Every structure is written in C-alpha cells, then in structure tokens.
Amino acid sequence: MTDQRNTKQVRYSVIIPMYNEEAVITETYRRLKQVMNGMGGSYELIFVNDGSKDRSAAMIREFGRSDDTVMLLDLSRNFGHQLAITAGMDYASGDAVIVIDADLQDPPELIADMAAKWQQGFDVVYAKRIKRNGETLFKKWSASLFYRVLRASTEISIPVDTGDFRLMDRRVVEELKRLPENNRFVRGLVSWVGFRQTAIEYERDERLAGVTKYPLKRMIKLCLDGIASFSYKPLKLAGYLGALLSLAGFLFLIYAIGVKLFTDTVAKGWTSMISLQLIFNGVILIMLGIIGEYVGRIYDETKARPLYIVRECVIGGGLEDPQDP
Ligand code: UDP
Numbered sequence: 001m002t003d004q005r006n007t008k009q010v011r012y013s014v015i016i017p018m019y020n021e022e023a024v025i026t027e028t029y030r031r032l033k034q035v036m037n038g039m040g041g042s043y044e045l046i047f048v049n050d051g052s053k054d055r056s057a058a059m060i061r062e063f064g065r066s067d068d069t070v071m072l073l074d075l076s077r078n079f080g081h082q083l084a085i086t087a088g089m090d091y092a093s094g095d096a097v098i099v100i101d102a103d104l105q106d107p108p109e110l111i112a113d114m115a116a117k118w119q120q121g122f123d124v125v126y127a128k129r130i131k132r133n134g135e136t137l138f139k140k141w142s143a144s145l146f147y148r149v150l151r152a153s154t155e156i157s158i159p160v161d162t163g164d165f166r167l168m169d170r171r172v173v174e175e176l177k178r179l180p181e182n183n184r185f186v187r188g189l190v191s192w193v194g195f196r197q198t199a200i201e202y203e204r205d206e207r208l209a210g211v212t213k214y215p216l217k218r219m220i221k222l223c224l225d226g227i228a229s230f231s232y233k234p235l236k237l238a239g240y241l242g243a244l245l246s247l248a249g250f251l252f253l254i255y256a257i258g259v260k261l262f263t264d265t266v267a268k269g270w271t272s273m274i275s276l277q278l279i280f281n282g283v284i285l286i287m288l289g290i291i292g293e294y295v296g297r298i299y300d301e302t303k304a305r306p307l308y309i310v311r312e313c314v315i316g317g318g319l320e321d322p323q324d325p
C-alpha cells in the first residue's frame with residue numbers, strides 16, 4: 001500500500017469539510033476549479049466527507065473520475081467540523097493549505113488574495129467577516145457574543161469575527177499537526193502557533209443552499225471548546241465568587257448581630273433564607289459544572305483515542321487507495 005499523500009507534491013491544498021452538502025457541492029467544485037486554475041500553481045482539492053448521509057461523497061467520487069486534483073477523504077462517521085479540518089490538514093501536501101467551507105459562504109475568489117499575502121511573506125492569512133449576509137439575527141448576535149467572550153477569557157489573541165476560512169503556510173500546518181488535543185478549536189490553535197499572521201476582510205455571503213450544520217448545541221460546544229482549551233479563567237471564577245459571597249455573608253452576619261444587640265427585634269425572613277439558599281446552591285452547582293467541563297476534557301485526553309478515523313482516501317484520476325489514518 002503506497003502512501004499517495006507523500007508522492008504528490010502540490011503548491012496549494014484546499015480543504016473542504018462537508019457534512020450533507022449535496023445541494024451546494026457541485027457549484028462549490030465549479031467555483032473552486034475556476035479560482036484554482038487561475039492561480040498558476042499545482043493544487044489539490046481535499047473534500048473531507050464528515051459522515052454525510054446524503055450523496056456528497058458519491059458526487060465527489062464522480063468529479064474525481066476525470067479530475068486528478070480531487071481527493072476524497074471519507075471519514076468513518078461524523079466527527080465534527082473541527083476534526084474534519086484536522087483530517088484534511090494531515091493529508092494535505094501543499095506548500096500553502098487553505099480551509100474553506102463547502103457552502104460558499106466563504107467566497108473562493110478570496111483565495112487568490114490570500115495567496116498574494118502569502119507570497120508577501122505572511123504565514124497565516126485569515127478572512128475576517130466585516131458583514132454577514134442572510135443569517136438570522138440570532139446567529140449574528142450569538143456569533144458576535146461568542147467571539148467577544150472568547151477574547152475576554154483567553155490570554156492569546158484569537159481574532160474576532162474570524163472563522164476557519166484561512167490560508168496557512170506549510171510550517172504552520174506542520175506545527176498544528178504536533179498538537180494532539182482532542183476537543184479542538186482549530187482557529188485558536190492557529191493563533192497559538194504564532195508566526196506572521198494577517199487578515200483580509202470580506203462580507204460573508206448567504207449559504208448557497210441547504211441548512212446550517214451548526215445548530216445552537218454545536219455552537220455552544222464550539223464555544224466551550226474555545227474557552228476551555230485556551231483559558232483557566234472560568235476555574236478561577238470559583239475562587240473569586242466564593243470570596244465575594246463569603247464577604248457578603250460576613251457583612252450580613254454583622255448586620256444581623258447588630259440588629260439583635262441594639263434593637264428589640266431579630267433579623268427575620270424565611271423568604272430571604274430560601275432565596276439565598278437557592279442562589280448559593282445554584283452558584284456551587286454552576287462552578288461544579290465548570291470544573292466538570294475541564295475534568296471531562298482531561299478524561300478525553302487521557303483516553304488518547306485517535307482524533308478521527310478514515311474509511312477511505314480516494315485520489316482522483318482513477319486511483320484508489322484505502323488507508324488507515
Ligand atoms: N461541517 C462538517 N461537519 C459537521 C458540521 C459541519 O464538516 O459536523 C462543515 C459543513 O459542511 C460546512 C462547514 O463545516 O462546510 C461549516 O458548516 P456550516 O456552514 O453549516 O456552519 P455555519 O456557516 O452555519 O456556521
């Protein structure tokens with residue numbers, strides 16, 4: 001079994017994670033071909049099929065029949081967007097590696113601008129959204145909140161309003177491959193790696209067809225991964241909150257004793273007692289939950305399972321090469 005990843009050397013690798021994208025993938029392929037053919041360098045299009053239940057993979061196979069720039073990386077199930085990107089990077093051989101969504105919300109035409117910056121010597125060129133078209137108010141609002149919470153809670157600077165659409169130099173990709181962590185927040189890892197990074201700005205288009213694969217639950221997971229992978233601040237919060245609440249309790253005790261000593265009534269009130277009980281117990285449980293987030297991640301790391309499993313890697317032009325990750 002030959003490892004075709006290493007026999008093929010290209011200038012650009014484009015990674016396209018896809019999960020049930022049959023409605024858009026033909027157009028995405030066409031637009032990408034158009035852009036990449038104009039780049040003046042060899043390239044490969046790595047379509048990572050993240051356990052789609054529709055015809056996405058079959059369609060890529062079809063494109064690959066007559067096109068040897070197409071690679072289909074078929075994962076054994078749905079591992080999630082971030083791991084699909086990771087798998088793509090492991091198989092990419094390009095001097096520059098580009099990650100782009102399958103739904104054409106990230107215009108492929110920007111790749112040429114990114115490559116220009118890369119040629120000027122930047123190692124990472126990420127695309128910053130200055131405007132989002134056609135997304136619900138809730139999505140815009142929650143995304144904006146997400147980036148700002150993340151910025152406030154982490155020490156390394158992760159650019160705001162920036163998704164995974166970016167170009168990375170081979171050096172950056174090699175460093176990323178050395179980071180084995182499980183609950184990956186790829187754009188944070190890219191910031192962490194460093195090197196010379198720059199942004200280009202763009203207006204994010206509407207999804208061409210199909211529906212978002214990031215429902216609220218997944219967005220929360222991504223947000224927690226982002227924060228937990230790059231910050232201890234939530235854990236420290238327990239200490240600060242505890243100190244604050246103890247102080248408040250202590251002050252209240254002094255007040256209650258004062259009332260008892262200097263007036264002929266005692267501080268009373270079951271209602272306030274119960275409320276405080278509920279609030280404090282709530283705070284304790286929330287803090288336990290936060291600790292749980294970290295413990296769960298430690299558990300994931302100790303299990304040291306592979307990040308993803310490849311069912312098959314098909315390289316276009318009639319070659320087939322099933323291989324293990
Ligand atoms: N995606 C994936 N696996 C998943 C969910 C999403 O590979 O489990 C891909 C999806 O096909 C798309 C990209 O990740 O190419 C971004 O997803 P989507 O457009 O649904 O997210 P949104 O733009 O709404 O945040």
Ligand code: MG
Pocket residue numbers: 101103105207212
């Ligand atoms: Mg999208």
